[in-house]
Amino acid sequence: MWDWKLNICAILAICLIHNGNALSRIDPLVDSKVGLIRGLRASDGDYSMFMGIPYATVNESNPFGPSIPHPGFEDTFEAYDDSAICPQLEEFGNTIVGTLDCLHLNVYVPNTANSRNQLPVLVWIYGGGFTIGYSGRHVYGPKYLVQHNVVLVTLNYRLGPYGFMCLDTPDIPGNQGLKDQQTALRWVKNNIEAFGGDPNKITIFGESAGGASVDYQLTYGKEKLFDQVILQSGVGLCPWALKVPDESAVIKIAGHLGLPTTDVSEAVEFLAQSDVELVIAATTELDIRFKPCVEKEFEGVERFIYDYPANIKNVNVRNVPILMGYNSDERLAWYEHLTPEEYAKLNPFFEALEESFIFESEEYLKEMEAELRHFYIGDEKFSEDVKEGLVRFSSDHSFNYPVMRTLNKYLDSGAKNIYYYLFFYDGDRNFVKERLNITSPGAIHADEISYFFDVSFMDQTPTPEDQLIIDRVTTLWTNFAKYGNPTPEVTELLPVQWPVVTKDQLNYLYIDTELKVQKRNFKSRIALWNLFYKINQKYEIGYRDDDE
Ligand SMILES: *[C@@H]1O[C@H](CO)[C@@H](O)[C@H](O)[C@H]1NC(C)=O
Numbered sequence: 001m002w003d004w005k006l007n008i009c010a011i012l013a014i015c016l017i018h019n020g021n022a023l024s025r026i027d028p029l030v031d032s033k034v035g036l037i038r039g040l041r042a043s044d045g046d047y048s049m050f051m052g053i054p055y056a057t058v059n060e061s062n063p064f065g066p067s068i069p070h071p072g073f074e075d076t077f078e079a080y081d082d083s084a085i086c087p088q089l090e091e092f093g094n095t096i097v098g099t100l101d102c103l104h105l106n107v108y109v110p111n112t113a114n115s116r117n118q119l120p121v122l123v124w125i126y127g128g129g130f131t132i133g134y135s136g137r138h139v140y141g142p143k144y145l146v147q148h149n150v151v152l153v154t155l156n157y158r159l160g161p162y163g164f165m166c167l168d169t170p171d172i173p174g175n176q177g178l179k180d181q182q183t184a185l186r187w188v189k190n191n192i193e194a195f196g197g198d199p200n201k202i203t204i205f206g207e208s209a210g211g212a213s214v215d216y217q218l219t220y221g222k223e224k225l226f227d228q229v230i231l232q233s234g235v236g237l238c239p240w241a242l243k244v245p246d247e248s249a250v251i252k253i254a255g256h257l258g259l260p261t262t263d264v265s266e267a268v269e270f271l272a273q274s275d276v277e278l279v280i281a282a283t284t285e286l287d288i289r290f291k292p293c294v295e296k297e298f299e300g301v302e303r304f305i306y307d308y309p310a311n312i313k314n315v316n317v318r319n320v321p322i323l324m325g326y327n328s329d330e331r332l333a334w335y336e337h338l339t340p341e342e343y344a345k346l347n348p349f350f351e352a353l354e355e356s357f358i359f360e361s362e363e364y365l366k367e368m369e370a371e372l373r374h375f376y377i378g379d380e381k382f383s384e385d386v387k388e389g390l391v392r393f394s395s396d397h398s399f400n401y402p403v404m405r406t407l408n409k410y411l412d413s414g415a416k417n418i419y420y421y422l423f424f425y426d427g428d429r430n431f432v433k434e435r436l437n438i439t440s441p442g443a444i445h446a447d448e449i450s451y452f453f454d455v456s457f458m459d460q461t462p463t464p465e466d467q468l469i470i471d472r473v474t475t476l477w478t479n480f481a482k483y484g485n486p487t488p489e490v491t492e493l494l495p496v497q498w499p500v501v502t503k504d505q506l507n508y509l510y511i512d513t514e515l516k517v518q519k520r521n522f523k524s525r526i527a528l529w530n531l532f533y534k535i536n537q538k539y540e541i542g543y544r545d546d547d548e
């Protein structure tokens with residue numbers, strides 16, 4: 001391995017001969033195992049950017065199947081472009097964009113990093129329901145995190161039909177997007193040292209579907225590609241994070257694009273040759289959502305998700321520090337702008353139960369639905385008056401309880417260092433709230449993102465209050481990356497010591513303008529769900545009784 005600094009000097013000397021005043025503009029060059037990679041100096045901080053590095057390619061004859069690790073570069077790769085985006089309906093422009101040349105990652109390296117001063121590495125996996133998202137600086141600007149002397153990597157993975165088509169065939173067994181992530185993590189493990197990152201101090205982190213992805217990598221990954229994990233508002237047990245495979249989806253999409261057939265392989269072959277934007281358009285128009293799935297077993301094909309997360313009792317977490325939590329009002333956006341007519345049409349208790357359980361009878365389903373409904377909204381009709389109760393219910397079902405259940409699973413598996421948080425801060429930079437004009441108090445799903453990342457379209461200078469939150473959360477998260485402990489010492493910025501969770505002390509950090517350590521949040525709500533799942537365990541989708 002070349003020394004990165006020596007390497008830059010070598011290039012520097014050459015450049016100085018050709019251009020006497022190039023000193024300040026010199027581009028960083030890294031000699032990695034996959035070849036020479038040239039990056040750019042950042043203009044908003046003391047760091048370099050290596051963007052759009054391809055780590056894998058999509059198989060042209062089977063774009064829905066496993067990707068192929070990138071062979072590396074013969075010539076110097078110019079890592080200047082973070083615009084690659086996997087095919088999707090892009091949420092900010094509301095247009096269908098992207099190509100299959102999208103399995104890229106970005107590496108942001110503080111100037112202090114070199115082979116003798118290797119820095120801890122944070123690898124970000126974006127959210128977006130396994131349907132949307134991309135790793136570039138449009139949303140995930142590195143400025144706030146890299147100033148804490150960590151290397152930041154942000155990676156792309158395939159989405160929708162290209163990432164999560166799940167069929168009963170060895171060519172498309174499912175979870176291709178999760179396998180893309182794994183290939184990227186392998187790339188990071190093998191190559192990050194060349195950038196000045198510490199390959200033995202890698203923390204993977206993600207939000208929403210990214211959090212669920214982190215949980216899946218932790219639960220199902222067989223190689224040790226990372227050392228620590230952070231899960232923000234998402235785990236594999238979330239009802240939206242896994243789906244029973246449905247072959248009819250590809251038949252429907254092919255039919256929508258003009259090939260009437262009932263033959264799955266014929267439909268797949270047709271879709272493999274169809275324009276990616278048309279495939280995404282059809283998927284969107286038909287409102288089909290591809291998700292991770294439990295893969296069938298095929299000879300010679302390695303399975304990633306081999307069983308339902310609920311059936312996995314033991315996760316390999318004994319020596320893995322974990323930081324996890326969620327926001328105060330995850331599902332507020334669902335109920336904020338509804339008209340009375342829309343409220344009247346709601347059926348959230350029924351729909352939630354249908355999503356997670358198969359009950360023995362319609363009658364029993366109705367009984368369970370009534371219990372939940374009474375707990376959250378009493379005898380009231382659906383209307384603005386019971387908004388708070390509905391937000392609590394949806395948040396508990398979709399996020400809060402699955403996160404809690406996963407935390408308990410990690411504890412039962414022997415995890416020793418779990419740091420649990422709740423994000424309550426409601427400022428001028430809450431990522432989703434600001435965009436959707438939501439004015440009710442609370443932090444909703446994904447609202448914390450813009451306190452970790454310099455979102456390009458939030459161009460106002462943060463207010464002092466918002467800046468304090470940025471400084472706090474980025475210090476907590478990067479302390480965790482460095483020390484496995486978010487508060488190794490009490491400071492003016494972080495005047496509390498964040499204790500780990502134990503079986504009988506459910507400590508958590510309450511993150512708001514004031515930082516507080518509290519215990520057992522939302523306790524009656526969580527107790528209800530604990531009992532509900534105990535009583536109804538055998539009806540849960542995918543449940544398997546090991547004793548039978
Ligand atoms: C690409 O996909 C085709 C069709 O499934 C398969 O036969 C081939 O082996 C794949 N190529 C690679 C390099 O994996």
Ligand SMILES: *[C@@H]1O[C@H](CO)[C@@H](O)[C@H](O)[C@H]1NC(C)=O
Pocket residue numbers: 435436437
């Ligand atoms: C958000 O609210 C403001 C003030 O109430 C209004 O002027 C603006 O048009 C709203 N924006 C959207 C996207 O609804």
